[in-house]
Every structure is written in C-alpha cells, then in structure tokens.
Amino acid sequence: MGGLTIPTMDDIDIRSKKVLLRIDINSPVDENGKIIDDSRIKAHVETIKELIDKDNSVVLMSHQGRPGDKDFISLEEHSKLISKHLNREVIFVDDVIGPYAREIIKNLKNGEILLLDNVRLISEELIEAPPQQHVKTFLVRKLTPFFNIYINDAFATAHRSQPSIVGFPLVLPSAAGRVMEREVSALARIFNAEDTPKIFVLGGGKVHDTIRIIENLMRTRIADRILTGGLVAELFSVAKGMNLNTKNMEILERMGILSLVPRARKLLLSGAPIEIPVDYKVEINGNVIEEPASKITGVIKDIGPATVEIYSSLIKDAKVVVLRGPMGVIEDERFRDGSKSVLKASLEGWGYVIIGGGHMISALDKDMKIDNNKVHISTGGGALLLFLSGERLPALEALSMSMTNRVMNNAS
Template identity: 70%
Template structure:
C-alpha cells in the first residue's frame, strides 16, 4: 500500500490476483500519422510490459482497455495495430477484439482461458467515456455494469489519464477489487517522495514555455511549503525577473507581451512577497546580431535563449545538495543545439547527484536522450498533465477511486 497525502493506494502486492480474470486500464494513446492512421511512436505501449507480464505469469486472464484520440480527431483510430505492437513487446499474443462492451466482447471475455490476453477496441467508441462524472455515477454506467460482472478484479496502470474522471478510470474500482499497476505504482511512489516532508531539501527546476502551468505549480509549492528551492529557466525565469523589477530588454519584453505572459506579473510578485524560494538566473545566453553571447541579467541587450554558465554553476550546487529533484521543462530553446547546454548540464548533474530525480516528461526526456538511468533513483514520468495538475494542488480522480476501493467505503 502506498500512502500519499490522505490516500492509501493498493498495489499488486496488496491484492490477490492469481488465476483470476482481470480488467487492466492502460493508456496507449500515441501519436498517429494523419495520412496513414499508423502509429508514429510506440514508447507508451512498451511501458506496460511489467504489469501485464506479471499478471499473466500469475495465471490470470487479462483484458486490456484503453483509448486513442478523441472522436472527430485524426488520431481517433482503432486499437488493432496497438494489439500487434503489444504482442511484439510482451512476446505473448494479444488478441484484438473489435468491440468494447457489446455481445461479441462479452462472449469472448467469458470464454477466455488462463494466461490469455485480449485488447478491447477504443473505449472512447463508448460515449459514456467522454463524460466527466463522479465515481458513484460512473459505477452505474452501462460500460461498468456490462463489463464488471465478467471480472474478478481491476487494475489501473494509466497514470497519464489519472486526472480524468471517466468511466473506465473511476467506475470499476467502486464495484471491483482493485489496485494500481506497476507503472502507476512507480508514478505514485515518485509523487509520494515529493510530498513527504522527511525527504528534503527538495529542489524544483522549472522551465519551458508553459508559463501559466508553472505559475500554478509554484503557487501550490509555496503555499504548502513543499519546495526548498525553485530554480527557474526559460520564459518562467523571464517572468520572475520582470516581477523583481529587472530590465530584460525591449526584445524580450515584446516576446512576453505577445505571448500574454506580462499579465502574470502581479501573480509572480505575490509569490515573491509571500517568501517563495524563487531563484532566477544571474546571467543568460542570448542571441545578438546572429552571435551567441552571455550577458548578466541586469544588462540584457540580446534575445534570451538559455541560462548562462554562471547560473548553471549556481543551480548545479543546489541540485547536488538536494534529496529530491523535480525537473520540468528545459532552461532554453533546446531545439537549437547552441542553446541546449544549460538544460543538458543541469540534467547531467542531477543524474550524478545522490538525490532522487523525477523528470516531468515533455522536452526534458528529449534532453535525456540515451543517457544511462538508474531506475532506483531516477523516475521519468509518463504523466504529463496528471503530474502537472497534482503538483498544482489538484486531486487525481483515478487515485481517489483506487483509495475508495481499498477502504471499502460506500459512495
């Protein structure tokens, strides 16, 4: 059982899934070529090997359920190819069932033998799956009422969709014995490290272009006093520099104005006045007249593209002393090799530090590249939106539902 905040989440170690029929919610939502309808990236599918193999080895019959895209979008396709890819990685035949909860799907599930694995078609073919509602409401949905009697238990391994309150995520735990899968377990363990007051100092490295999201995260971190240091880069660093009254140059102010970021200056000032442990760069790597130079934060004349070398040194010293490091978003314009150094160096130092490192998906994964990762001290989140919302102080309905299931509480 993993405890996080006021939730107790059961894992596969807490629930007896042996020689049972188990429904497993995964998230294989992947980039799709709009012209061919084929998968462009299958990394998400590889992530479920551990959970599915373990359940099969325990002698269970496993039914997988997932979504792909949204109705009306180019990536809203059948999961037939997903089943083929899963078969390849699992080295077990994953049978595709072109149905979700109709007579054909239910009959096939009833006839499953020990160790068989099937993947139902795109769950968003069922309109109920597009509705956000409470676990109690979804427990009464047709999807849950038609499928749940066929199963002995339910496993949720889809952390990336944990922020959704949809039938396949929150309805089944109310009526079936349930647990988190191994991928979900790793994500919750990482979140628990962030929220555990005994794991300190905690350093958050926040960059990238999603400034409003970062401001919301910082507000929650400061309010709950979860961060010992918040190291900023990218546009969020420019925002806080302006909030501190620094002149970052006309060109950079134009960029912030064009992106609507200047409207966030009052919120950034409020965070600073509340004593937020915000660090901004002391120097930046800028582009000026086609040249790349470094300039101190109080004398910026070029267009900011990355943090400077002095800032890298200061930030690295904080990272090396941290017990928990959370990195979300790059420090500069990493698409241009000239401005990748700040993000790369901080990530290298974080990997070499004794602290537990959580990489919050997105662009930082691309910076990680083929670097060797020690899974016992490094967690690369698959969460994206779920991780972001949890850090911003919002509840994750899928975790709430698993906790309700473990307590046997009526809803």
C-alpha cells in the same frame, strides 16, 4: 500520498482470475496515423507479464486521442506492438462493449490477452463525473459481470474522472498496477518531510501551469529552492523589475504571460525561494551570444554558463530534485546546454530525481547513466501537473474508495 492509501497488486488475490487492466497507451502518431513513439506501450509490459504469469486472463482497455482529432484512431496497431514487446499474441477486437466484445471476453482462457478497441468510441468515456455516477454507465454495467478484478495502471490519465478510470473500482476488487504504483511511490517522496532539501527545476513555456505549481509549493512549504528557466524565468525576472529589452517583452506580451506578473510578484513578496538566471544565451541576427541578465540585448533562448554553474551546485546538494520543463529552446541544438547541464547535475548528485514532461526527457543524452533506484521518469503529463498543483487525482481516490469498501465488507 496526500493521506490516501492505495491498494497495489500485492494487496489482492490475482491468481487465475479474469482481469480488466486499464492502461494508457495513448501514443503520438504521424500524419498517416502510424505510431511514432511506443514508450508508453513498453511501460505496461511488466504489469501485463506479471498478471499472465499468475495464470490470469487479461483484458486491456485504453484510449487514443479524442474524437475529431487526427490521433483518434483504432488500437489495432497498438495490439501488434504490445504483442511484439510481450513476445506473445494479443487478441484485438474492434469493439468495446458490444455483443462481439462481450462474447470474446466471456470465452477468454487463462493466459490469454485481449485488447479492446479505443474506449473513447464510447461517448460516456468523455464525461467527467463522480465515481458513483459512472457506476451507472453502460461501459461499467456491461463489462463488470465478466471480471473478477480491476487493475488501474494508467497514471497518465489519473487526473480524469471518467468511467474506465473511476467507475470500476466501486464495483470490483481493485488495485494499482506496477506503473501506477511506481508513480505514486516516487511522487510521495515530494511530501516526505525527511527528504530535504528539495529542489524544483521549473522551466518551459507552460507558464500558467507552472505558476499554479509554485503557488501550491508555497502553500505546502515543500520546496527549499525553485530554480527557474525558459519563459518561467523571464516572468519572474520581469516581476523582480529587470529590463529584458523590448523584443523579449513583446514575446511575453504576445503569449499572454505578462498578465501573470502580479501573481509572480505576490509569490516573490511572500518569500518564495525562487532563483532566476544571472546570465542567458541570446540570439542576435542568427548569432549566439552570452549576456548577463542585467544587460540583455538579444532574444533569450537559454540560461547562460554562470547560471548553469550556480544551479548545478545547488542541485548536487539536494535530497530530492524535481525537473519539469526545459531551461531553453531545446528544439534548437544550440540552446540545449542549459537543460542538459541541470539534468546531468541531477543524475550525478546523490538525491532522488523525478523527471516530468517529455521535453526534459528528450534532453537526456545517450551517455547519461540512469540509475533506476534513484531516478523516476514520470509518464504523467496532466496527472503530474495536477499533483504538483496540489489537486487530488480521481483515479487514486477511486482506488482508495475501493480498498475502504472492501475492508468494510470484510468486517461485516
């Protein structure tokens, strides 16, 4: 992936060791601080089980929220949910690097699992710096002596250059966990020259981010077609000189999207294979109406049926489909059809499908069958964005450095 070789759990001896496992169980919480979605917690069960089955003792490390935010809470509830999904006890300690935590780690027996408290209680964890600098942090220096191995299974934080992500690989034999490994191998297909045509379905409201992605897709010449929806489609429609009416233009102006028109126009002029909707579902005085893109009178809320048909036929012939961001305002049931239809076409096609971002995942219907051999649902928000934007991910760089160091040490 991007020229990096990442060690996996198959590349190191992980039997009867003391393992530090960095996971990402950062979960949405309600106003009372209770977890309302434990999907990220469930994702790591496979890696933890494999390590326990190989007679290791496992210390889990994760963050939750940021200091000052309402979701910056203890990981005590997380430990109970991990216990439930593993069907075995997970010890929780309300400490990270203090004497209490270190004593429990020291006495942990093979087969036992310990979850440390929120790693962001340690202020160093909020600092972005190179791995060589993070090796010197208290977090890394205090904990390293107690472990034989470090495993990073936290792809969703792979874009962070923080001590728990990049510090330990330079001082401990390290590898990617199963979640990280799956993410890396799925995303590697985006760069595989043999997997073509590749279609990117890009929508939603994060237009600044999506422009960066499209600019990288053009630099690398990866995308055969880019199908747009949501505010992304509106931006490129304006860049093509289409009249979206005063109300839609006011919305784009208010959101700071019209400032991106010159960049969008430059992409179009450079030959970017960008498709824009030919019709939309719009709202007029609370009523839903279908209108051609050339004669928009209402507020745009979703792509229309003709666009769905065109997009679906293109998707079904693709070898790789990457979906990021919805086609419409999916929070409103009346405007979910566009997103659901392109998802359905992707799942029914014969290509490999990568679904990134919570909004597209939420558009999945219960009756949509997910074939795990050909569908990858990414856990990474910011990490996936940076990857698609062509930037290196510090977590992967650190794991690669760990592998290089190990090879050089063995050679000498």
